[in-house]
Amino acid sequence: MTLDGRARGLRILALVVLVIGSLTFALGPTATAAPGPGSPLPSADPFYSYSGSLSGVARGAVLRSRPMTFQTPTLRTPITGSQVLYRTTDQSGAGRATVATVLRPLVPGPTKLISYHMAYDALGSQCDPSYTLSGGYTNATATAEQAIIAGYLAAGYTVVVPDYEGERLEWTIGRQSAYAALDGVRAAQNFLRLPRSTPVGLLGYSGGSIPTEWGAELAPKYAPELNIVGVAAGGLPVDLAHNLPYINGSPDWAGVIPALIVAYQRAYRLSTDTFVSARGTQAMNQVSALCISQFASKFPGLTSAQMVKAPYTGLLDVPQVVRAINDNIMGSQGTPRAPLFLAVGHYNAIGDTLMITGDVIGLAHQYCGRGVDVTYAQYDGLKHQQAFAAFEPQAFQYLTERFAGLPTRSNCATIPRGNSLAPTPIP
Known part of the structure; x- marks a missing residue:
């Protein structure tokens, strides 16, 4: 969730800044694109609202689009992209519309698509990734993750970033977040006219792990045509009945x-x-x-x-x-088909001060028992914010290897049982 600006281990971000800086010099200024700093909040922007009927509209269909520039409130980049409003599904199965940001790499090549899920953990629309990535608002979390996204773009990845909480900002809601992420991939493929065979990776930490893990879990039934080659989720809130007493x-x-x-x-x-x-x-x-x-x-x-x-x-x-x-316990609704990298910090006997280490272990063990290829990493001595710095480079390596078709290094054989993820009895 909130990322510690003092956390060490993100030297890759310095490299990203240098890369972006050199590309800015090489490419020169770009045309101004809407939206940007000073734009209305998504809650007041008609682009985000769709009043037409979604009955019969395919999931992932693009309803409208507009250009955007990848920037912060104080720094512009030469990276341009598009915002797309697309059809997705809410927790109850009804049709809904939300927005995703679609970004192409500066150096063209074979398309490798990353669905990056920001930990925006929002109850207000100013936090929407589509708004922050276009320079409308920022905070330490958004700035750090925007740099990570720039790193993937510099490495040649196409990146789609969905506003997976939807128009009503429904935070931590599993199936709905997954649907928005998977339909965001479909929308990006539709918008860019990419084949369904395009390789896809899912990535997110903390709040961003919700659409990532749930997306992997539900993809075999909800979006079986997507070619998801790897999934990396860190700092996962597996069962909030366990997290609530921990943060009490x-x-x-x-x-x-x-x-x-x-x-x-x-x-x-x-x-x-x-x-x-x-x-x-x-x-x-x-x-x-x-x-x-x-x-x-x-x-x-x-x-x-x-x-x-x-x-x-x-x-x-x-x-x-x-x-x-x-209704939101991870692992309770399906079994991933793609290989998983799951990671969590372990600061004290319970977890990373926010997430429960034993729950992530329990999820990994459960998936291993179902035949899923899982690689588990634990960052001993690190709090939740600090573990982000350890996770992101490992996630980058893991996904790079999956896109390259290299063998995984699953450690299922050594993952202990962990905590039970049985539903809490109804009082």
Whole structure:
């Protein structure tokens, strides 16, 4: 989720800056493209809304498009791309529209497509990747991931970046995020007129691991025609029934608690007035239009117990909440066909201060038992933010090898059982 700007190990980003700088000098200025700094928020931009019927419209069909320039609020690059509004599917199976950013590499070559899933962890539309990548807004997380994306472009990859939370900013919702990611790949292929045989990689850390893992899990049934050659997911929230007690009262992550309830309220239409306390309502209102970098550490010491009112003693006492959590347990809806790289930090006995190490191990072990080719990496001594720096270079190497058709180095034989991922009993 939020990435530590002081984290070491991202020397590759310095190289990316040098590459981009040299290319800027070589190519000169580019024409101004909309949108950009000063553009309206996606929530106020008609491009993001689609009022027509989606009945009969193919998943991944491009509904409209416009050019964009890959930039920050203060730095332009010679990289141009397109934003595409496309048809996808929500958690309940209904048709929805969302936006993806499609970026071509500066040096043409055989098309290798990366679906990069930013950890935008948003409840407000200013956090949408399509908005940040075009210079409308930024934060430390977006800046770091934008540099990673530039590295893939410099390495010759075509990159599609979906706004996978959708128009209503429904954060952590598994199937919906996967559908948006997979349909974003379809939309990019449609827009660029690429064959379905084009090799595809899925990549994301923390919040971005949700569409990545779920995309791998659901692709065999939802998008079997896609040629997904590799998947790299790090810092995964496998079962939020385990994460909630871990961050309960945390000085750094307690703001996630009200944000999750806002997301579930949007996606599952929870009747929050039946269980949320006055303090909980206040916290939900405060986070309801923010990015995680703005709310994660803003409620130090906030507990699950403070979020609810009698007769409940915590959010896991609430049947509605438990049902929503159980609906989003990774590994519960399908089995990936593509090889997986799964990674997580391990700072203390439980996890990386946000994610549960044993849950990621349990997911890897479960998939190995189903015959999936899994490579698991654990970053001992690293917190969640720090593990991002360790994950990204390994993910780059892993995906590069998958696109090259090299053998994997699966360590399924040595992955322990890990935690149980059985659904939490409904109270």
